[in-house]
Amino acid sequence: MEDPFANNSREIDEENLITEDEFPQKDQRYFDGRRMHKVPQSMRLKKHKEEDCYAPKMVSFGPYNHGLSELRMVEEFKPLVLTMIVSSSGEDREFFYYKILEVIDQVRNCYVGVSRDVYDDGALAEMMLLDACFTIYIMKVSLGDGEKYFHFHQHFGMAAASRAFQDMYLLENQIPLWVIELSINLIYGNKEEESMLLCNFLSFVIFGDLRLTRIPGEDKKRPLHLLDAFHQLLVEEWDNAGKKLVQPVSECQWFLPRQWRKECPNEFGKFSRQNRSVTDLKAKGIYFKPSSYCLKDIEFKSYTFFGQLQLPVWFFSFHSKLFFQNMIAYEASPESDVDFSIICYINFLKPLIVKPKDVKELREKKILFSCLDGDEQVLQVIKEIDTCGIDLPPIFNDVKMRIEEHCSNKAKTWIAELIHTYFRNPWTFIALLAATILLCLTFLQTYYTINKL
Structure with missing residues (x-):
């Protein structure tokens, strides 16, 4: 034959x-x-x-x-x-x-x-x-x-x-x-x-280890192709056996922007002002903590004098732009049956990271990792990822609202701003302490001078 x-x-x-x-x-x-x-x-x-x-x-x-x-x-x-x-x-x-x-x-x-x-x-x-x-x-x-x-x-x-x-x-x-x-x-x-070859490969690409023991979606809908398998691993939390865990964020409601503005005009006004970088949020007393590998795992907690924003861990490389662009195209392709988690994650990340200092802060908090040459390159990669004008805020709407409420609360942010301004390094603290002591001495000197007279 x-x-x-x-x-x-x-x-x-x-x-x-x-x-x-x-x-x-x-x-x-x-x-x-x-x-x-x-x-x-x-x-x-x-x-x-x-x-x-x-x-x-x-x-x-x-x-x-x-x-x-x-x-x-x-x-x-x-x-x-x-x-x-x-x-x-x-x-x-x-x-x-x-x-x-x-x-x-x-x-x-x-x-x-x-x-x-x-x-x-x-x-x-x-x-x-x-x-x-x-x-x-x-x-x-x-x-x-x-x-x-x-x-x-x-x-x-x-x-x-x-x-x-x-x-x-x-x-x-x-x-x-x-x-x-x-x-x-x-x-x-x-x-x-x-x-276990395919399972090990998927696990190695996303997590950097061989933690998975089976391919995601085996119990229900299996991934259509490799890109779909990567997508499933990134937008859900999985245990080591490949089972889906409880979703880390509240159930998403995919309203059209116009409908959402009409139904929640006051909330939209609050949301539309939320455009703060990592540096700005830190000045408002908001600190950062890694959550998981799931790109939907973004959560914010507000306390008396500070806030905590949990962000997913990601490793940026020379492939990151190409990887995210194809993920975005997959979510936006005709008849796609996946949600817009990757698009919403990128839209959430972009306003947070606008200068190298923002990258440095997230890198020091073990949220962003990179094999690129410096924080400037990571910033450039993030800037170049194009969501093609697709803007779907509701997935992280609740998180953004709570961040804005925290930043708008003067009682919560005043002490945070004081600490950020005067206690961020020993020298500003020493200068503040010296100025306070000098003011007290001046007051005491004036008081005793008046009493002697």
Whole structure:
């Protein structure tokens, strides 16, 4: 039988295709009606010379970017990776190809506008298998597999690993997560270490460790693709077993801004004035504390003479802008069934961080971490993240209201401002103490002088 991977082309001889009679398409357990949409055209408008955050730079996954000439080098490398990955399974690669072909209709249904005129079933099955194996390969490189690490370095150098990794979480550069899981199960079977590969990768990317023991959403709706899995891990709190914990913020009510202004005009007036930076809030006696990795875990508590704002922990890197832009595009894409948690988090963060001193304060409080060169670069990354004018305040409305009420309370902020002005370092305290002593001595001298007279 002719090898369907011989020329790595889109054209597959129809004689080599498996018909529906041989493999009936009865199993629909993978496709649940959700589809992978492209980035909305309005979000692709960019300034002159601005980098396209939605286009892959090194490797394509799925049909939306397949065949781009600038990605040809890795495309030609994928069959080699496929051979390496499946070699330990005891099966030949045609076995895996036909297994993907069995469910190819469900794969096709996950995409928008991928017709059989462009990719017939054989070509799409070939693409899925190559991309799934390359995903497994990059996961292993990221998790420190010595053999895969050296193999990748030998062909591309480790500088390219960063590009390949960031291409994995582009919105238009995804394959169904169940295709990756199916490939892992077919290739590695019941090997416990390998069966945890996807779970370990997700946990390592988001938490920096291997705390998760299962993929989020296993009990209910499973992630559609890798970006969706990252999103689920970031907007909910999870225990080490991958179970969702109680939501850290009150249930969100997604009112349209106009409706919300109409129903709560007085509250909107209070909210609209809330635009204070970390430095400003600190001067009002508000201190900062890390909450969790959940980006919805923002809480404010007001006490007698001070306030406490709890913020989620985040690590900023060179990938952060691209990562958040694709998360924002995912939330704003057509028919998206996720909420706007990432957009609201960025909209909440931007007014807080307006100068390097704000970054420094959150860094010292163990809220923001970074591998960038200085607080100025972190500030620049945050400034460059574009929510495309999407402004949905209600998710953190309660937090913002309580912050504004605290800052507007003169009795609560007067002592805080006094402490911030005169007790922030030993020298201002000594100067205040000396001035107080001098004033007392002057008063005593005046008093005794008057009494003697």
